[in-house]
Amino acid sequence: MANVLLITFTISLLYLGIAHRLLTYIKILAFQGVLLFGIAFIELIEINVVNLTFVLLETIVIKAIAIPLFVNYVMKRNRITRDAEPFLPNFVSLIIITLIIITTFLLSNSISDTRISKIYFVVALSTLFTGLYIIVTRSKIITHIMGYLVIENGVFILSLALGNEMPMLVNLGILLDIFASVFLLGIFVNRIGDVLKDVDVDQLKNLKD
Amino acid sequence: MTGIYLAGAFLISGLLFFNRNRMLKHLIIIAFVLLQIGFTVYEYLHINTTELTYFTADSMAVLLLLTLCVISMPAFYHSYVYLGTKQDNPKHTAIYFAAMVALLTSISAAYLSNHIAVTWIFVELTTLSASALIYHRRNNRSLEGTWKYVFVCAVSITLVFIGILFLSFSLPKAGTDALSFGNLIKKASELNVFWLRLAFIFIFTGFTAKLGLVPMYTAGIDAKDKAPSPAGALLSSVLMNVGFIGIFRTYTVAANSPIHQWANHVIIIAALLSIFVATVYMTKVKNIKRMFAYSGIEHAGIIMLGLAAGGVGYYAAVLHIILHAFIKSSLFFQQGQIYRIYQSKSIYDVGNYFKYNVTGSVVMLLAFFFATAMPPSGLFISEFMIFRSLFEANYLWILIVVMVLLTIIIWAFGKNIFKLLFTPAVDFREDSIEKINPFESVSQFILLGLVVYLGLNPPQEFVTLIQEAVKNLPH
Numbered sequence: 001m002a003n004v005l006l007i008t009f010t011i012s013l014l015y016l017g018i019a020h021r022l023l024t025y026i027k028i029l030a031f032q033g034v035l036l037f038g039i040a041f042i043e044l045i046e047i048n049v050v051n052l053t054f055v056l057l058e059t060i061v062i063k064a065i066a067i068p069l070f071v072n073y074v075m076k077r078n079r080i081t082r083d084a085e086p087f088l089p090n091f092v093s094l095i096i097i098t099l100i101i102i103t104t105f106l107l108s109n110s111i112s113d114t115r116i117s118k119i120y121f122v123v124a125l126s127t128l129f130t131g132l133y134i135i136v137t138r139s140k141i142i143t144h145i146m147g148y149l150v151i152e153n154g155v156f157i158l159s160l161a162l163g164n165e166m167p168m169l170v171n172l173g174i175l176l177d178i179f180a181s182v183f184l185l186g187i188f189v190n191r192i193g194d195v196l197k198d199v200d201v202d203q204l205k206n207l208k209d
Numbered sequence: 210m211t212g213i214y215l216a217g218a219f220l221i222s223g224l225l226f227f228n229r230n231r232m233l234k235h236l237i238i239i240a241f242v243l244l245q246i247g248f249t250v251y252e253y254l255h256i257n258t259t260e261l262t263y264f265t266a267d268s269m270a271v272l273l274l275l276t277l278c279v280i281s282m283p284a285f286y287h288s289y290v291y292l293g294t295k296q297d298n299p300k301h302t303a304i305y306f307a308a309m310v311a312l313l314t315s316i317s318a319a320y321l322s323n324h325i326a327v328t329w330i331f332v333e334l335t336t337l338s339a340s341a342l343i344y345h346r347r348n349n350r351s352l353e354g355t356w357k358y359v360f361v362c363a364v365s366i367t368l369v370f371i372g373i374l375f376l377s378f379s380l381p382k383a384g385t386d387a388l389s390f391g392n393l394i395k396k397a398s399e400l401n402v403f404w405l406r407l408a409f410i411f412i413f414t415g416f417t418a419k420l421g422l423v424p425m426y427t428a429g430i431d432a433k434d435k436a437p438s439p440a441g442a443l444l445s446s447v448l449m450n451v452g453f454i455g456i457f458r459t460y461t462v463a464a465n466s467p468i469h470q471w472a473n474h475v476i477i478i479a480a481l482l483s484i485f486v487a488t489v490y491m492t493k494v495k496n497i498k499r500m501f502a503y504s505g506i507e508h509a510g511i512i513m514l515g516l517a518a519g520g521v522g523y524y525a526a527v528l529h530i531i532l533h534a535f536i537k538s539s540l541f542f543q544q545g546q547i548y549r550i551y552q553s554k555s556i557y558d559v560g561n562y563f564k565y566n567v568t569g570s571v572v573m574l575l576a577f578f579f580a581t582a583m584p585p586s587g588l589f590i591s592e593f594m595i596f597r598s599l600f601e602a603n604y605l606w607i608l609i610v611v612m613v614l615l616t617i618i619i620w621a622f623g624k625n626i627f628k629l630l631f632t633p634a635v636d637f638r639e640d641s642i643e644k645i646n647p648f649e650s651v652s653q654f655i656l657l658g659l660v661v662y663l664g665l666n667p668p669q670e671f672v673t674l675i676q677e678a679v680k681n682l683p684h
Contacts, residue, residue: 110403111403112403113378113401113403113404115378116378128371141356144360148360148363148364148367151364151367152367155367155370155371155374158371158374159374161374161378162374162377162378166377168326169326169373169374169377172326172329172330172370172373173370175330176333176366176367176370179333179337180363180366180367183337183359183363184359184360184363187340187355187356187359204353204356204357206349206350206353207350207353207354207357207431207434207435209490209493209494209495209496209499
């Protein structure tokens with residue numbers, strides 16, 4: 001069952017590559033939050049109840065509900081246009097993300113560790129690189145944050161791979177999640193929208209040599 | 210004592226944030242400086258004791274803690290000078306001091322932590338408090354600097370976390386205390402090589418954002434440029450040391466495992482590229498503060514070469530990072546005064562500094578000679594030892610390349626500094642310049658004096674501390 005959810009998660013990455021509108025990105029992020037809830041529930045059922053409740057609450061409340069709503073609020077408040085404005089055509093994005101998945105798949109063949117199941121490694125690494133790819137090829141600052149949130153999801157999956165033995169690391173990942181996303185979005189909602197009227201990375205090109 | 214320090218310091222930070230009374234603010238800051246000194250002395254006297262399970266004052270931590278303690282006092286003094294000239298509103302001043310106290314506290318805690326996850330948490334806190342300092346001027350450009358810094362640091366801290374996860378995969382048997390540095394060094398030979406390699410790559414890349422190495426150095430440059438100069442001094446000295454201690458402790462684990470040689474190669478590639486990037490930008494850069502920041506990248510590269518070369522290089526690398534912190538912070542403190550005279554950081558707008566501030570010019574001239582590792586600078590000793598260790602480790606070609614690049618850096622650095630000191634500035638109106646009190650340069654002279662003293666005639670305790678700090682590395 002966990003494998004089905006993980007594969008669905010990977011497919012959502014491909015959908016992310018061809019999505020046009022920012023609202024679709026937000027929906028995919030929320031959907032990934034729900035998937036992570038399922039994976040965490042199946043994988044961590046053996047750890048103690050308080051910790052499990054904490055992890056599950058985090059995935060469903062923060063990842064699937066709060067952050068998508070917050071991003072949506074930021075977009076409305078700053079009047080960000082709805083198009084994602086990628087530098088590359090969506091077809092190329094689709095091919096590159098597919099290549100990322102295939103490469104991590106091949107890379108995982110060199111693992112000779114029976115304790116870690118390879119599917120976590122493959123899904124986590126392809127999510128990580130897809131997030132980086134989205135950051136690099138989209139021109140809006142808000143899409144950079146979304147790319148970062150995708151990376152966070154990948155990290156969360158990776159931390160689940162050994163979550164039974166080391167629940168502490170899952171909690172640390174959640175700490176990172178809350179800290180970074182709230183902080184990044186917080187700066188955005190308070191400052192960037194007020195100072196820069198049209199929110200585009202081209203506005204952030206003054207500092208250079 | 211660690212518990213008292215952490216609780217007290219964060220309480221002080223909170224008080225500074227809410228307090229608007231000037232007199233009370235002075236008292237609170239003096240209290241923090243005393244607390245910091247007391248804590249450092251306590252840890253020095255109780256070396257190698259573990260407190261609160263996760264904080265051990267080993268020799269490395271004590272050395273860097275002493276460095277931080279020495280630099281924090283002039284940093285507060287110059288912050289007073291800086292804020293006094295700007296007539297900032299009380300709220301911004303309060304945030305500035307609260308963030309500075311929080312930054313110093315989290316840096317101290319990151320030095321002391323003996324568990325990689327705890328180090329990680331406090332490194333995350335340094336990003337948070339440093340960003341408040343960078344945003345102090347509240348204009349478009351400082352916003353850009355802050356945003357880039359926060360974003361790049363968020364990505365790097367995520368990379369470090371992925372590295373920690375891989376490190377936990379590499380352990381034969383998982384447990385909560387299994388990720389403490391002591392345990393990892395003990396078990397180093399049993400770790401799974403595949404996961405350990407991935408872990409090293411990710412942790413190293415993540416910490417380069419703080420230390421200032423290729424590939425993640427970029428945001429640090431903007432941050433040091435945009436932060437007020439006393440804060441820039443902290444970012445380019447004690448905060449770089451946080452990145453160093455993260456890499457150093459991880460490297461110690463890798464050095465005791467089968468991947469030692471491979472890790473050396475990774476470090477050498479990053480170090481060479483860093484020195485190369487620093488060279489290219491030093492010849493091109495026109496902003497004095499950014500030039501100092503690139504010089505920091507060059508020194509970070511040299512330190513990493515010392516670590517990779519081994520032998521006497523270990524000792525030299527630790528000596529180099531401490532002396533570099535003193536020199537670089539005094540350069541940044543002095544830059545604050547230069548800005549008050551010329552109201553510009555561009556090399557085109559400054560010049561003939563000797564005419565306007567003789568004491569400051571002497572500081573600049575000395576600091577330039579010291580930063581480029583000319584005798585009697587202590588950096589000359591450490592750089593010479595690093596070159597010797599490279600030679601002994603049969604890295605002759607790397608040594609030649611580095612020496613050529615360093616020569617170009619000295620030329621570029623010197624060209625700009627001599628323009629600042631001697632060539633008259635174009636279109637500069639002399640009538641309204643501010644008279645700078647020579648007393649403001651005293652702290653820089655003390656820091657530079659320390660560099661000579663610790664480099665040429667190090668006290669025995671200091672040498673013992675450095676030797677203790679590198680004792681876990683294979684010889």
